Amino acid sequence: MKSNFYLLLLSVAVVLYSCNKETFREETSVEVNLLGIEIETSEPSDTESRAATSASILENESQELAHIPFDQHFGVTVSLARDFPNTDGRSDLVKEENTVSRAAGVTNLGPITWKMEDGIQYRLLAYDSNESKVIDTVYTVGKYGNSALKLNPETTYTFVLYSTMSKSEVPAAPNGKLSEAVFTNINGNTDFVYFRKTFKLSPGQNKLNVTLRHVFSQITTHINTADVGNISTIKARIGDHFLSPTIGLNNGTVLTYNNKAENGKVLEFVQNTPTSAANEASIICNSGATKSTLTFDELTINNITKRGVTIPNVQLAPGTRYILTLKIKTFTQDVDPGIELGDRTYAPGNLIYDRNKKTYLFSTKGEGDLWFKNYVKPRRNDLDKLPWGQNNQEARTELNGGPGDPCALVAPLNSWRLPKRVEMENIKNATEANISGHPGPDIYHPVRYIAQKYPGGDRRGMYFGTQTDPGSNFNKFLFISFDGIYNSNTTRSDLDGTGWYMLKNGNKYEYMQIGPNINTFNFYELGQNTAVSIRCVRAN
Numbered sequence: 001m002k003s004n005f006y007l008l009l010l011s012v013a014v015v016l017y018s019c020n021k022e023t024f025r026e027e028t029s030v031e032v033n034l035l036g037i038e039i040e041t042s043e044p045s046d047t048e049s050r051a052a053t054s055a056s057i058l059e060n061e062s063q064e065l066a067h068i069p070f071d072q073h074f075g076v077t078v079s080l081a082r083d084f085p086n087t088d089g090r091s092d093l094v095k096e097e098n099t100v101s102r103a104a105g106v107t108n109l110g111p112i113t114w115k116m117e118d119g120i121q122y123r124l125l126a127y128d129s130n131e132s133k134v135i136d137t138v139y140t141v142g143k144y145g146n147s148a149l150k151l152n153p154e155t156t157y158t159f160v161l162y163s164t165m166s167k168s169e170v171p172a173a174p175n176g177k178l179s180e181a182v183f184t185n186i187n188g189n190t191d192f193v194y195f196r197k198t199f200k201l202s203p204g205q206n207k208l209n210v211t212l213r214h215v216f217s218q219i220t221t222h223i224n225t226a227d228v229g230n231i232s233t234i235k236a237r238i239g240d241h242f243l244s245p246t247i248g249l250n251n252g253t254v255l256t257y258n259n260k261a262e263n264g265k266v267l268e269f270v271q272n273t274p275t276s277a278a279n280e281a282s283i284i285c286n287s288g289a290t291k292s293t294l295t296f297d298e299l300t301i302n303n304i305t306k307r308g309v310t311i312p313n314v315q316l317a318p319g320t321r322y323i324l325t326l327k328i329k330t331f332t333q334d335v336d337p338g339i340e341l342g343d344r345t346y347a348p349g350n351l352i353y354d355r356n357k358k359t360y361l362f363s364t365k366g367e368g369d370l371w372f373k374n375y376v377k378p379r380r381n382d383l384d385k386l387p388w389g390q391n392n393q394e395a396r397t398e399l400n401g402g403p404g405d406p407c408a409l410v411a412p413l414n415s416w417r418l419p420k421r422v423e424m425e426n427i428k429n430a431t432e433a434n435i436s437g438h439p440g441p442d443i444y445h446p447v448r449y450i451a452q453k454y455p456g457g458d459r460r461g462m463y464f465g466t467q468t469d470p471g472s473n474f475n476k477f478l479f480i481s482f483d484g485i486y487n488s489n490t491t492r493s494d495l496d497g498t499g500w501y502m503l504k505n506g507n508k509y510e511y512m513q514i515g516p517n518i519n520t521f522n523f524y525e526l527g528q529n530t531a532v533s534i535r536c537v538r539a540n
Helices: 047-058 421-429 471-476
Strands: 006-017 023-038 063-069 074-082 104-106 112-114 121-127 133-140 156-163 193-200 205-214 217-224 231-239 246-248 254-256 265-267 269-273 276-279 282-284 292-301 304-314 321-330 339-341 344-346 351-354 359-362 448-451 461-464 478-481 485-487 499-505 508-514 521-525
Touching (some): 063 292, 074 292, 156 205, 217 231, 265 282, 344 421, 421 499, 421 508, 421 521, 478 499
Antiparallel strands (some): 006 023, 063 074, 074 321, 104 112, 121 133, 121 156, 156 193, 193 205, 217 276, 217 282, 231 265, 246 254, 269 276, 351 359, 448 461, 461 478, 499 508
């Protein structure tokens, strides 16, 4: 696939003298193989480690950032994934049709790369062993250069190439020794790419394989709303974003991030059709040490508008390209009928979250997940054996999602919610002894029954509305499983002994103790790192 590489032949004429003062000319050439731009920030010293790095990147999956509910019929799921060239899987072959802007090229042994467009200018620098600059020349992709540059064979040079992906200009090289020179004139909104390689020239032909790397991160956003209606407005931005970085010439590393943009980087969208829009790759200049925040100042779909929606904890690694996808998720109008008790309707099972399908639903086996207060994803009990800092002993956004009511995320959106204290008290009050309509047989005892196992499940718990085993009618009665509790540790307490259930009391979070017998019900304030069960209630 030689035609996919841009070759720049630098002819170097060197005059050598023999002992008898006869002269002859030996030509030393450097062939610059411009392979493209690597997909992430990395510059391993050998091709093999580059390939290993690229393979590991491909294993990263899309990260779901947030759900934005619009109404009971649809919502938007926001996800972030690394952007890869359009290659055929992990093949090392370059597709012939990949000749358009940002087309893909895969080298035989090297990393996956993005091909540079014809006309883009880049600067080639060479430094000798004293760190003095001996070459400073601007070249254009797709055009051949034939300048006779005076370099010496058997001499070690450090070559630096860089570009801002512009077809009209390339920044001047900073003054000083290579190890001391810094860029102070790079715009944080430009796509600054960089390459450095040190090697010794041999007499004859020398090949310099060049794979540049992005210094800043990039993000491209896609949205398609054809399933629900037209896009009227989409205004978004992301920050932190810095406008004036200081970059070391010696390694292309940002030394300081300066001049922070007050409102972050605006994502400019182009609406291709009434139901689809995308933004050209936007450059984000920040260190990645702190997580970014994505803000939708205004998003209008199907004449429904959401304003000021913020999505925190967006991790952007410098030098990496990302795709941000807004996926419309539609719901049916059917709502699970739930179970009526007293004057309230309760979900038919405890709340669970399917991490593979990224959906919220109700358990059909009695037991469910355990949840921290004001987090939309459940506790990761599967991480309990990991050391502190890696497990989920305490609530963490990266594991448990952002703030909100997870009940509201059961499809259709906003059909369910966390129960209030009065609604949890109703479970007890509606099944007391001597109540009106008591089904018996013993009206002097509560209408409750403790079962050793719920059909299809393994958890002990309590039925409400019956004093005997309901048998085949089990799904007609409210069953509260004794799922236990995690109290800021990795040991689950009260499993099969007591149920602990989250509720809202005004603006405060509390939890209700149910069990271990038919008469025990208590309320407590819910701690930040205590994980308990959730039984949602109908929202209307």
